[in-house]
Amino acid sequence: MSILVVGSVGLDDVQTPFGRRKGALGGSSTFFSTAASLYGQVRLVGVVGTDFPQEYTDFLANRGIDLRGLQVAEGKTFRWAARYDYDLNVAQTLDTQLNVFAQFHPQLPEDYRSSEYVFLANIDPELQIEVLEQVQSPRLTALDTMNYWIDFKKDALTKAMSMVDVVLINEAEARQYAQTFSLIRAARKLLDLGPKALVVKRGEYGAVLYVNGGNLCRSCFFAPAYPLEKIEDPTGAGDSFAAGFMGSLANSGDHGPEGLRRAVVHGSVVASFAVQGFSVDRLSTLTMKEIEGRYEDFKRFVSF
């Protein structure tokens, strides 16, 4: 069982009410692969500059992540600076430097093409499409995106969404894409593009799963967010969610409604750990046993 991820690998300068970190290991595919490597073999596709610290490469390699798809390009690594205030749902981006990421085109090593699970983290949808065109009959594909691509590359994003099995998206982005305040109408519009399932992420309010076909309202699934007294750093929550989600699907092989529900809970669990530390700090010590513990907590949170 192999999970391919394409996305950013970068250096983050992050400030929250609980501390700050400069040049921390960041990027969507970093968070994803660090967490997903608990579930199975992860293959990473991305690019870093020649300034990327060896210790970060070692960290990823030591988790058994296949880095043959990680290009090293002349120049500087992608860099992102952000600040969170007490409302930790909203990142204020202070600076984004694409650097080597600006010229990036994903190139899959030959044996990556047969990856069974493919996750397209939040990058230019044109690059997401390039990856989808390189893989051969994966068992399940999913993508994440962000408001920037809805604003500036909506056609490419629409095409990418129509090519994958699962779309993961934030609530505000779902509404933005569909140009409606009604979340159910937004969900219907997104599912009409073709994916089998849609996961709407709602930050501290959890996530909703919509499955194509039938009555969208009555078949939907709600998972709360794991209640935490303190969120250290929300960066990477969405990518970590995706890791638990994809990892669970890959492990169970059940892509039906029940398997998708369990995957959403796994996503919520993994995201809850990710935000309890800066960068990948908490993910780096996370164990499957801890994941299973919170998975059981979720059952109690909703049982009546």
Add this chain to the structure above:
Amino acid sequence: MSILVVGSVGLDDVQTPFGRRKGALGGSSTFFSTAASLYGQVRLVGVVGTDFPQEYTDFLANRGIDLRGLQVAEGKTFRWAARYDYDLNVAQTLDTQLNVFAQFHPQLPEDYRSSEYVFLANIDPELQIEVLEQVQSPRLTALDTMNYWIDFKKDALTKAMSMVDVVLINEAEARQYAQTFSLIRAARKLLDLGPKALVVKRGEYGAVLYVNGGNLCRSCFFAPAYPLEKIEDPTGAGDSFAAGFMGSLANSGDHGPEGLRRAVVHGSVVASFAVQGFSVDRLSTLTMKEIEGRYEDFKRFVSF
């Protein structure tokens, strides 16, 4: 089994993206009693002016609501005007005329004093305390409030909250009262006042139940909001929630954690119907069978 409610009875001018209504039957105890009368005997305490339409009094009386506690005072009935935009979570109050409500002091008819369940809808906490001082050993008391009382009558509100068994409050108000963004810390602060349980209402994100004692995070209960494609008019959602909540507790007699969880789901169900019509339109045709149908839907929404 008897449920006493004290709160406003008024005339609402409401405008939403789906229509408008002038002089509609409104007020917190109206919504509460209309819905709670499906669960048992409701006794209403409030005041109206001499302009209050007889058809509205008849409507309430025909639902079997005991109106001996509804004073009729010389003058005009309480009046509220509001507009909702597409984000139906937020009412923009256009006008509030207290009228006869300004001089109101609740006076409980003698046999109201032995009511077993007491709900103090959103009114001046000093009046809530007056009611609590008139009732004799009720089985369960609960109150709702709003930001206005947190701003201007915090001491009285604090006292009222310390006197009841259950506090129902909106998420933003919980944070405002506790002066913290962390919902768990806010919950702890509110429960430290003395109530056995706290229900935090989150609008379209559902509700959370916290029960005093033990680990607040791990013992909490999350209910989503019932997914609706169209919300006609959100007015009265919180009062209808309280009606389902109190009605369920009164019917089951189980005030423990499991009974409280089922009560939260009943609250969510009743609120979901209330918002599907203007004023009490949808509540007036609601049946227990419909409530039970959505109650079962909620089980599916969260099962994994």
